Amino acid sequence: MKSKEELQKLDAKYMFHPVVQLAEHEQHGARIITEANGSRVKDIDGNEYIDAFSSLWNVVIGHGQKAVADAITEQLAKLEYYSPFFGFASPPAIELAAKVVSLMPKDWNMGHVMFTCGGSETNDTNIKLARMYWACKGIDTKKKIISRNLAYHGVTFGSLSATGIEFFKTNFDPLPPGFSHIMAPYCYRCELGLTYPECGIGCAKQLEEAILREGPETVAAFIAEPVHGTGGVIVPPAEYWPMVRKILDKYQVLFIADEVITGFGRTGKMFGCMNWNVRPDLVSIAKGVTSGYFPLGGAIASNEVFETIKTNLPSFLPFLHGFTYNNHPVGCAAGLANLKIIEDQKVVENAAKMGAYLKDRLKGLYDHKSVGDIRSIGLMAAVEIVKDKDTKEPIGELPMESTHRIEELTWDKGVYARAMLENVAVAPILTTTKKEIDIIVDALDASIAQMEKEML
Template sequence: MKSKEELRKLDVNYLFHPTVILEEHEQKGPRIIVEGNGLRVKDIDGKEYIDAFSSLWNVVIGHGQKAVAQAIMEQLNKLEYFSPFYGFAMPPAIELAAKVISLMPKEWNMGRVLFTCGGSETNDSNIKIARMYWSLKGKDQKKKIISRNCAYHGLTIGSMVATGIEYFKMHFEPLAPGFRHIMAPYCYRCELNLTYPECGIACAKALEEIIQKEGPDTVGAFIGEPVMGTGGTIPPPDEYWPMVRKICDKYDVLFIADEVVTGFGRTGKMFGCMNWNVRPDLISIAKGITSGYFPLGGAIMSNEVYETIKGGLGSIMPFLHGFTYNNHPVGCAAGLANLKIIEEQHLIQNATKMGAYLADRLKGLYDHKSVGDIRSIGLMAAVEIVKDKQTKEQIGTMPMESTHRIEDLMWEKGVYGRAMFENIAVAPPLTVTKTEIDTIVDALDSSIAQMEREML
């Protein structure tokens, strides 16, 4: 292996990084991570860190689980890949599709899985499937997609437009047409300045209003994360999803549940929608399906959607959407091994138990003058930082000044938490222990205190 100095130089000269300030990256260079075990990762200088964000919400089973590496190697040694087009299949993809469907409540009546390579590609696939569904039902106008402000659905051309955070769209115009946004169920910063529960869940009613405004015959699908992630870890009020489902049923609008973050136990249930017993028509999965051991996502459709598409296309026309790496056998072998660990190690039960402990420990942070709101569900939590609890203004003139500082201070203390706009998010692997939660919350606590001394 090359020396660390050589690697840093090569990185800066050749590797392009997503979501960094390019000039700053060239000055600072990369943080090179070389090993991982459980919640711990080690950098190239040998320093250990607790990964309190499951890397990018995805390393659900923790780092270094050898059974997944072994499953990947076994599949690679048997067959690395064969085309998924024209009806070919490999055993791990067949088994994983059946397994994923078996994990869903029967009453959802989910039918087929198309495995992809990640979340954005999956959301684009589901948007296309929703449009094809209406087209084949003879409703060619029913193509608009409704999503929400603060939503994050990925950054491909389609999923980026569904994303409701304008920051991610700058300089990438022109944007694909046919998307509309409504307000998020973000009680702490309600767009209408209403208070729960007197608000009557106006954020859910906003869906009905926009469908009526646009015309029900033009709206094909509503896409939403059961719990908004990147937008700030925003669990909705309990009434929200049942109301949304009713509105979707009333106006014949498909509900695409973006379970990319919430799928596979993150919220203390196998899928986020299970927290509110809400049935999706299409589901997007990624991240936790392989815990990052191999890139994999999946577009899941209900039997009703599948049968409509099958019947509509008939006996001559193929389903003309797909990618070279759909149903990849190595990814699917990783997925099977990953799900086995989630089940055998009772990680969802642990997420519920440790999630309650995390929520309890986080409450103590309200003593800080800059902590405006704390939100969590299962092992998905965020602490919102403000200059003033009354005005809820941000600290500093630029977005994320205080949260980036907190993230850096936590990193210096050996804990990886993630700045997301004015929030610090923590979402550790589902294997987390109480002692590890204590270390994470202590680092967050002292980092917030230090940021306040420096910036307030």
């Protein structure tokens, strides 16, 4: 293997990294990771870190699970790939579709799965399915998509248009028309200036206002993460989702649940929507379906959506949507092995148990003068950093100054926690232990104290 210096030089010369300040990256050099096992990753210098963000929320079963690697190599040797178009299929894809649907509550009445290569592709697929559904029902005015501020749905044009973190859109206009946003159920910074529970869940009522403003006959779907992820682990109040579902039913608007982060146990339930018993019409999965061992996502339609499209598309017209790498046999074999581990090792149950412990341990961070809010559900958590607990202003003149510093300091202590807007976020692997959570929270604690010394 080339030396660290050689690799960093080549990286700076040839690589284009996502979501990084390019000039700063060139100056600092890539953080080169060479190995990983369980919750630990190792860099090229041999330093070990606890991966307290499951890499990018996705490595839910932890790193280095041999059974998944074996399933991938076996499938590669047997059938590395075949076209998913024109009716071809492979055994692992069929089996994984059946498995994923079987993990969903029966009353969701799901459905049919089209596997993709990730979350953005999946959300674009589901947005197109929602429009196609209404067109097939003979209502071809229902096209608009409503989503929420601070939502993250990906970066392709459809999913980016639904995304509600505005700075991701910088320089990419014009975006397609037909997308609008409502406020997030972000009690700490309520856009209506109200307080729960006296607010009457005004953020949910905004959905009804938005549908009426746009015209119910023009709205195809509402797309939302059960819990905002990248926007700051925003956990809605208990009443929120039942109210939203009622409004969607009243105006005949489909619900696309973006379960890319929350699917497969992250919140302590198999799917995020199960925390509130809310039924989606279309579900987007990715990340945890293979724990990142192979790129895979999936758009899942309810039987109602699928049957409507199947029955009403004219006989001369195929279903004209698909990617070369849909239903990839190797990705689907990885998915089957990953879900077997999730079930056999009771990973979701562990996420619920360890999530309660993490919540409890994080409470101690409120003692810091810069910790304004702490939100968590299962094993996803955000600690919001402010200059002043009363004014809630951020620290520093540029966005994320303090949270980037905390990320740096925790990294130096051997823990990867992520700066996420004005939050420091953790999302440990779902097989994590109390001992690891203690190390993670202690590192956060010391790093926040250090950041305050430097910046406040």
